[in-house]
Amino acid sequence: MDPKTLLQLAEQHGTPLVVVDHKVLRENYQQFRTLLPRVQAYYAVKANSDPAIVQTFYDAGASFDVASMAEFLIVHEKIEHLPPEQRQAFIWDRIIYANPIKAIETLQRLDPYKPLVTYDNYEEVIKIARHAPHSGLVLRLLVPNTGSMVELSSKFGAMPGEAVDLISFAHNNKLEVEGLSFHVGSQCTNLKNYSQALQLAVDVFAEARARGFDLKLLDIGGGFPAHYDDTVPSFKKLAKMLNSELDRLFPEPIEILAEPGRFLVASAVTAVAQIIGKSVRGGKLCYYLNDGVYQTYSGQIFDHAQYHLNSFKDGPTQFCAVFGPTCDALDTIGLVEQLPVMDMGELVYSENIGAYSSASSTYFNGFPPAKVVHVNQ
Ligand SMILES: Cc1ncc(COP(=O)(O)O)c(C=O)c1O
Numbered sequence: 001m002d003p004k005t006l007l008q009l010a011e012q013h014g015t016p017l018v019v020v021d022h023k024v025l026r027e028n029y030q031q032f033r034t035l036l037p038r039v040q041a042y043y044a045v046k047a048n049s050d051p052a053i054v055q056t057f058y059d060a061g062a063s064f065d066v067a068s069m070a071e072f073l074i075v076h077e078k079i080e081h082l083p084p085e086q087r088q089a090f091i092w093d094r095i096i097y098a099n100p101i102k103a104i105e106t107l108q109r110l111d112p113y114k115p116l117v118t119y120d121n122y123e124e125v126i127k128i129a130r131h132a133p134h135s136g137l138v139l140r141l142l143v144p145n146t147g148s149m150v151e152l153s154s155k156f157g158a159m160p161g162e163a164v165d166l167i168s169f170a171h172n173n174k175l176e177v178e179g180l181s182f183h184v185g186s187q188c189t190n191l192k193n194y195s196q197a198l199q200l201a202v203d204v205f206a207e208a209r210a211r212g213f214d215l216k217l218l219d220i221g222g223g224f225p226a227h228y229d230d231t232v233p234s235f236k237k238l239a240k241m242l243n244s245e246l247d248r249l250f251p252e253p254i255e256i257l258a259e260p261g262r263f264l265v266a267s268a269v270t271a272v273a274q275i276i277g278k279s280v281r282g283g284k285l286c287y288y289l290n291d292g293v294y295q296t297y298s299g300q301i302f303d304h305a306q307y308h309l310n311s312f313k314d315g316p317t318q319f320c321a322v323f324g325p326t327c328d329a330l331d332t333i334g335l336v337e338q339l340p341v342m343d344m345g346e347l348v349y350s351e352n353i354g355a356y357s358s359a360s361s362t363y364f365n366g367f368p369p370a371k372v373v374h375v376n377q
Helices: 003-013 022-035 051-060 069-079 084-094 104-113 122-131 160-172 192-210 235-249 262-268 296-302
Strands: 017-021 039-044 063-066 095-097 116-119 136-140 176-181 217-219 255-258 269-281 284-289 317-323 332-340 347-350 371-375
Touching: 003 017, 003 269, 003 347, 003 371, 017 022, 022 039, 022 051, 022 235, 022 262, 022 371, 051 063, 051 069, 051 262, 063 069, 063 084, 069 084, 069 095, 069 104, 084 095, 104 122, 116 122, 122 160, 136 160, 160 176, 160 192, 176 192, 192 235, 262 269, 269 296, 296 332
Parallel strands: 017 371, 039 063, 039 255, 063 095, 095 116, 116 136, 136 176, 176 217, 217 255, 284 317
Antiparallel strands: 017 269, 269 284, 269 347, 317 332
C-alpha cells in the first residue's frame, strides 16, 4: 500500500490503524488457485477472522477452515443465504472444522450441519460417535514441522503407524473417514516438510486401501509462507514442487484441499501507529507507539513474527528501540529497529501484518485494538 494513501487514511481515521487491502486478498487467492490448480483453498479463518475478509474470500470462491463454533458461524451465515437444497450438499465443499479437539457442546451444536471434522486420537472418535454421529471424519497425521516459524506437531497429529488403526476404530464406531490431513507448521520455508508429509500420506492411503478403507480426500493443511523478506522461497517454487509431487503420488482424481491462512492475508494488511513518547535509555533512542504487542503487534508473541517499522520520511537512520503503549516491558516491538530521527506525533507503519495479528488483539491496560479500515472492497 503506497505511503501517501496510508497517511491520508491515518489522517481521516486516526491511529492506531489497520488497513486491509481487499485487492491484495483477491490477488493472493487467485495466485493460490492458479498455481495449485488441483487444490481447493479452505481459508484458515483463525489467521484473520474479520467478517469483511471472510466475505471477500467467499465471493472469490474460497472454502473455509474453522477452528471454533464462532468461526463456523461466521462462515455458515453466508451459506444460509443459499437455497435450501444447496446448503447440505455444499457444506463439506465450503467448510472443514479442522480443530482435532472439540468440546462436547461444540460437537452437539455441529452435528445438525453434518460437518466435516478432523480428529487424531481414540477419545475424540468416541466423543464424535456419541455427540456428532453425522460427521464426516478426516484423520490428521503427524508430519515433520522442521524449521517452520510456528511448529504445530507437538500438539496435534496421529503417528502414521497408528493411522489405519484409528481409521478402523472410527469405522467400528459407525463413522466414515473421508481422508487425511496434515500441517507442516506455519510459515514453512523448508519445502522438504511438504514432500515428506505427502510421502507419509500416500503410504497411509495404501495401507488403508489394503485393509479395506478407501480414502477419498487429502488435506495438505496450511504453512504456505508469506513473503516477509527475500529469504522466503517463492510460492511459485513451492507450488511447482507440490504439483509435481501430487501428480506423482496421487495421480487418481481424489479431492485435494489446503487450509492456507497466512499466505492469503499477511501481505494485504498494513498497520499505522503514532509516536506518543520518546526517551533515551542507556544511550539508545526509544520510541513509544500507540499500538503494541497486546494489540496489532500480538504476532510478535503468539506467532513468533517480527514486524519492522518504516517511517514516512526519508533521511539517515539510526538504531532505536520501539515499544507499545502498555506498562509491560513485554510490550516491545523491536530493540534494533532502524528509523530516521522521529518527532513526537509522527507516524510509522508496518507491512505484511495481516496474519495472526489483529486476530489476537486484547484490551490489556485499557488500550483497545486498532481501528480497522477496508480499501478496494
Ligand atoms: C489446522 C490448521 N489449519 C490451517 C492453519 C493455517 O496455517 P497457515 O496460516 O500457516 O497457512 C493452521 C494454523 O495454525 C491450523 O492450525
